[in-house]
Amino acid sequence: MVIALCLLVPLCGAPLIVAAGQVSANLRETVTLVTASALAFLVWSLLPEVMDGGRPELFAFSLIEPLEIAFSVEPLGMMFAALASGLWIVNSIYSIGYMRGNQEKNQTRFYACFALSLFAAIGIAFAGNLLTLFLFYEMLTLSTYPLVSHKGDQDTVSSARIYLGVLLTTSIGLFLPAIIWTYHVAGTLDFAMGGVLAGHLDGPAVGLLLGLFVFGVGKAAMMPVHRWLPAAMVAPTPVSALLHAVAVVKAGVFTITKVIVYIFGVEFLFSVPESSWLLYAASFTIIVASLVALRQTNIKRLLAYSTIAQLSYVIMAAAILKPLAEIGAAVHMVAHAFGKITLFFAAGAIYVASKKTELSQLAGIGYRMPWTMTAFTIGALSMIGVPPTAGFVSKWFILAGAFEASNYVAIATIIASTVLNAAYFLPIVFSVWFGKESAELQQNDHGEAPFAAVLALCITGALTILFFLFNGPLIALERQVAAGLP
Amino acid sequence: MNLFEVLGHYNYWVFSILLMVGMYAVIARGNLIKKLVGLSIFQSAVFLMYISMDKVEGGTAPILQSGNPGQLYSNPLPQVLILTAIVVGVATLALGLAIVVRIHERYGTIEEQELLNAD
Amino acid sequence: MILVGVAVAILTTMVLAVIRAVSGPSIYDRVLAANMFGTKTVLLLAVVSFIFGRTDFLDLALAYALINLVGVLAVLGFFESRLKAERGRVDE
Amino acid sequence: MSMDLSLHLPILQVIVPLLAAPLVVLLQPRNLAWAATVAVCLLAFAIALQMASRVLLGDILYYEVGGWRAPFGIALQVDAVNALLLVVVSGAASLAALGCRESLFAQIEPRRHPLFFAAWLLLLAGLSGMLVSADAFNIFVFMEISSLASYILIAGGPDRRALLAVFKYLVMGTIGATFYLIGVGLIYMMTGTLNLADMARLVPEVADQRPVLLAAGFITVGLALKAALFPMHVWLANAYMHAPHAVSVFLAACGTKVAVYVLLRIDFSLFQAGNLDHSIRFALFLMPLALLGILVCSAVAMFEGQLKRMLAFSSVAQIGYILLGASLLSEAGLTSSLLHMFNHALAKSALFLAAACLSMRFMDLRIDSLAGAARQMPVTSAVFVLGGLSLIGVPGTAGFVSKWVLITALLEQGEQGMVMVAIVLVSSLMAVAYVWRTLEVLYFKEPAGELKFAEAPPLMLVIAGSAALLNLVFGLMPAVPLALSQQAAQVLIGGAP
């Protein structure tokens, strides 16, 4: 029942937003906020039951025997839904400030599509089987396209086409065959604890199927299917936040984690050496993406490559196949979300206030925008994994998992990437606070971004720190996933 | 196989030849009316095939003669079918000609190559 | 037997008509050949009905004769209108 | 006068529209001919539904015209194989006539309405007649009625290129029908009967004789021509493109599928039952052509600039899916094939209805010229989206169900099947590309001038909307068509005509 409401609220929110948009901008934004709050309330109300080991289910209907559209809430999905719905509120607040501050056009379409993409994200989170997940996965791709191409000029549209092309091609060309293959060998697509493939498949085929899944889920941005993410930087900042923190890339790594845990089964994968390539591939992506990030001069592009690296953290963590690492994977999704959304909000706030987009222009900006840059600093520290930020918690778990597995590749990767992260974030932080504004920039007099934007980024910045202190419930929740693993 | 058996298939050979002659006019000729003429020949070939199978040696047209109880009659069924097919052929032809007339009115030509170049 | 002889004779003249119709050279030759061919058909039909002993089919021959006439008239009408159209064009 | 009309349903399905046609010619005022046509189409639709419901319960409706028992007279038979298609045909006729009212009135002068609608009913009657008939020659007669009627309807297109398209269609259609006639003649020559059941009984005795093999060839090629199987599809694209929009809706939904039905019915009941080699030959002929058709025509559709031509090429590709399923010769394959006929009809009618709606506001249906149409016509665009999703085969839409069944059937074939699955997926990707291209223009391209909200007339919108929703309904609840298709596949595999 609650699940159905969770899906209906954003779905009905979209037309309501459109209708409200005909009346006035204020009403439209009120509707957005109300919808977001209602959704968050509903999702969070499911939390106690799941924490107690309950698995609320909703059977929608059956397509063809035995294919069905069904929903089931388990810890991973719960966490993803709670994260997405919670951040939607913050993001909406931020959007109001950003969109008004930038005087963007087509704002109604923007808010409506946002609601739709949240609908898709919740659907992904609560999907009870691969088919349902796939359906909402595609819906998410489609509903974010208008957001990415929001600006509507030639460059934007061609970048948005790359976004759409990569995501659709990989999902239909690889993900769908993987689903069909799974169905063909296992006879079911339901997510089940311990996986459904054990005993149906062995040897290189497992590695191949895993590959189809990992690269088919383009949203997880494993190299070489990461091209869409930098391309999507043309989107307005709230959309980037949606992509990087709230829904899209999270949906990708969430899907992969879910496939590893509930379709393959951790134990089964562990027993098949052919599947170990995933760890190496993820490590490769982490290192290479970090190196590329090091060379970026544009703030948002740098953040994009940082995201690619961080996503592979999650995949690598999941691929370590140890209980602590699985928890780390889940926690890292949340930790990265808080940190990255803060960074994006800050980047957007800088853009709204001063139209600056390049790293070189940031010198000394900390004194003009103290709130923003404080939050930015917290986010950067969280990316590196410095306590007391959220990033530390998740890295800790992953590292612990890697030690448990005696997986030296993973350990080395984590250490190397932490060094690289520090190498590209710390100079920025340094120059923001201690750099000197160049002469021409001094004439561009500006202060903080609109209040709504600053409020939002302060909230997320605070959350990044608070998560370090109060992460117990989440870890308790995710322990359920790891329970019973070797 | 004696001579009569070989010659007894002559109708079917002619059927094949006419079929291909008609087809040739349809495919290789550029004039639309010529194509319709070809189509007509093409269909006539089929009529010939059907009618050829109705014949019974020593038989006569299937209109019963009261005086001859032992009389053999040819098969009426293919005749009925071909009656229908002839009418169908004429109907198609008339429709085709109407279209050709309209094409000539609106394009000023009924040569395939010129029509293709026109649009 | 005489009927068969007649039939063969008619068939021969039909062949001649066809030769004229195919080889031309002028259009009038062909039209005339076509008309003649129609006439031969009527005759052949009559003879064949006698050979097969189904004289009740003679009315078919009648129909052929009538249709042949209409065909010729249609051809003439065609020429007439062609001629007029061409003349009209010259006048303009 | 006590009589049970339900006994006469099979013949009523044909003669209701057939006999209404001459009466419609007499109706001159402009709305009257249309209204009468719609009424008759709906009546035919009701009859088809009634029969389908009885077939679903396991009935086979059998009817002997003129009271002569088969094989001496002509018999009609409605079973699972044709019941679903009868619903499609009569449904498409009703939907197109209802949903394109304004478009028709804009494209056909009122003076010509009575003739046009008479031809419309003749097309419906011809297609229904082909479907219900259990007599090989009778199928030819009704094939010709439907062909002539469709030539007339297409020639009603406003552009002069419609005439060229229809001439090509006429020539190829006649060749196809004549080939079929030759094939029937050859079988008749060897068996002495025209009744399909009787033929099925007698053909195995002479199955290895050359005329029967020749007949199989002629019938397959002839019907493939009619069905626009690649590469015999050249007539189709321009015919659909230049036809009046209503006619495109009608024909795209069911025009070629009836020919596919005849092909399957005759092939499975006559040739495959009697000749083991034949099934291999049939598969070897159809499968490569179907696969090539899927790939080539999807690719052509990707680069086609005209909306309706693009949809037409996609139709040819979809015919490929239908025949690919059939060429597997398995129950699952046939199920997918029959189900796809139904589902594709749903998707294509929604798409062409959307095109008709668009044409009410946009003179030119080149894709590029539709920029920003979604702002002007949001409902129409939404219909297009739904239809497009169904065409792609997105889960939740009707198109997915049949594609899924097809893929399952392909996987049963082992390694070879895997390759074909890959082709199906690649072509789905192409479908994404060509559907998306249009959607992008509709939704995200800046219009040249200021566009105000101006939707198509309400009736058209309502019908187009319901057609689109049907895609969802049958995507989410495919039980009935699926059950009928499964029954039909069993009937066909069983060899009973």
Next chain:
Amino acid sequence: MTIIFSLFLLTLLVIIAIAIVHTRNLFVCIALMSIFSLLMAVNFFTLDAADVALTEAAVGAGVTTVIFLTALRLTARREKREGTKASLLSLCVLGITMLLLIYATIDNPTLGDPNAPVHVHVAPYYLEQTYELMGFPNVVTAVLSSFRGYDTLGEVFVVFAAAIGVLFILDARKGTGPEYRPEQAGLKHHLIPKAVGGLLVPFVMLFGLYVQFHGEYGPGGGFQAGAIFATAVILFSLLEGEQAALRAVPRSAQMALVVGGASLYGFVGVLCLLMGGTFLDYSVLMQDPVIGRQVGIVAIEAGVGMAVCGSLLSIYHAFAARHPMEGRDESV
């Protein structure tokens, strides 16, 4: 005997067909087509298909030629030169196909073989039962109008479709464009055609009626009668001009014939259905099934005759009454 005739006539047929395809003058082509049709008809006659022979002659050689000529008047007279490459290729392909076809027909039953499957399965039933069931001797008519009456119904509607199609495409129903009114239309100013032709018109009509109502006993029936009747009117129109013919049989009357004929056929069928039989089961029309069938057959043959006559006439007039300059595009 038959084989000898066939050898002769069919060889001529092939020659004519090749000549037809070869000639570039479309008018000659049509003239040869009429020879082709006549030859075909004679062939049918020697193959014992008297009814088909009559139809082929009336429809194929008569009406088709006339319609071709009227269409030719509205289009071009000569075919232009076309590319030879494609035609050479198709010639080869078609030649090979032809040889294959000939090879494949070797298994066909020999011409006239009384034991061929066609002669032993369904046909004997018709030959044996017709007299008993229908009370008249023409088996072809019996099969056409009763055993396979449903096919014939379809055929009537094919003709109907052709008529409405031609009218629709040429849009001639209300005479939109300039009506074709040459001052001296027709051949009435030529003495011989007028004298002979004018005399013949009533006889042709009479003959048409005879064919219509004698159809149960000799070759003939609705189709042939309709075609012959239409021929008579066409003859009249050739002699007296389009206008006179249209005055005699106006367009509305032609349409009424088409609609009436088709409806009559359908009506009889539905009547059978309403009286408790199946569709087109005439035996229920009267107390005595044989009489009932005869009544039904006469009625539907009348319907066929009307529909065919009306259709052919409206098709003919749609072409013949059209001005060569009518409906032109400005651009052309």
